[in-house]
Structures are given as structure tokens and as C-alpha cells.
Amino acid sequence: MGNKYTKRYPKEFKRDAIALVDSSGKTVTAVARELGISSESLRGWYRRAKADRGEGQPGELTTAERDELKRLRKQNTEQAKTIEVLRKAAVFFAKESDR
Known part of the structure; x- marks a missing residue:
């Protein structure tokens, strides 16, 4: 959905980055910095993963x-x-x- 400058990451990379945030105890920003990705991208992936697990904010869609x-x-x-x-x-x- 992004424009031609938007970087695409494989599902496996996203899954591993989310798992790293969960397991490391580090902030999303710190993990994003280590991986060399946008903290906003990782924050969005993490928020969606939490919603899919039923841990998201009330009213947040899976x-x-x-x-x-x-x-x-x-x-x-x-x-x-x-x-x-x-x-x-x-x-x-x-x-x-x-x-």
C-alpha cells in the first residue's frame, strides 16, 4: 500500500522482530535501532501482533x-x-x- 520508497520486510523478519521485543525486555525503539528499521514500523507490527493475540487495546481490530x-x-x-x-x-x- 505504500509508495515506491516504502521498504518491504518479509513476514519472517517481522515475526522475529516482534519476538525480540517480547523476549529481550528492551523498548520497541531500542530493538528497532538495533535492527536498523523505523521504530514506527516496528511499533505498528508489535501493536498488530498484540491485537491478534487478544492483548490489544479495546476496540482495536485484529x-x-x-x-x-x-x-x-x-x-x-x-x-x-x-x-x-x-x-x-x-x-x-x-x-x-x-x-
């Missing part, structure tokens, strides 16, 4: 919930477009039947 929300929003957009096409068709045929 990865599965985020994926479902994304899918439902896409489906909603497609249905809204379909409804608009059908509405225009109904208006067109209503005008045609009046002639």
Missing part, C-alpha cells in the same frame, strides 16, 4: 477483522455502483415507456 472490513468496504462500493447503474436504467426505461 488482522482478520481488518481484512474482512476491507473486503466488505470493497463489496459495498461495487454494490453502490451497481445500484446507480440500475437506477439510471430505471429512469431511462421510465422515460421510454412514457413516449
Whole structure:
């Protein structure tokens, strides 16, 4: 989702970095500095991992919930477009039947 300058990390790297934060007792910032990555990236990965384990903040979505929300929003957009096409068709045929 990022732009062309956004660095991508493999899932294994993210998993290992999160495990290092959990096991080392160091702060997210310290671990990120050791690994040479952005502390904000690691903080986001860590927050998502905690939410997936059920340890996140109240109301925070898990990865599965985020994926479902994304899918439902896409489906909603497609249905809204379909409804608009059908509405225009109904208006067109209503005008045609009046002639």
C-alpha cells in the first residue's frame, strides 16, 4: 500500500522482530535501532501482533477483522455502483415507456 520508497520486510523478519521485543525486555525503539528499521514500523507490527493475540487495546481490530472490513468496504462500493447503474436504467426505461 505504500509508495515506491516504502521498504518491504518479509513476514519472517517481522515475526522475529516482534519476538525480540517480547523476549529481550528492551523498548520497541531500542530493538528497532538495533535492527536498523523505523521504530514506527516496528511499533505498528508489535501493536498488530498484540491485537491478534487478544492483548490489544479495546476496540482495536485484529488482522482478520481488518481484512474482512476491507473486503466488505470493497463489496459495498461495487454494490453502490451497481445500484446507480440500475437506477439510471430505471429512469431511462421510465422515460421510454412514457413516449
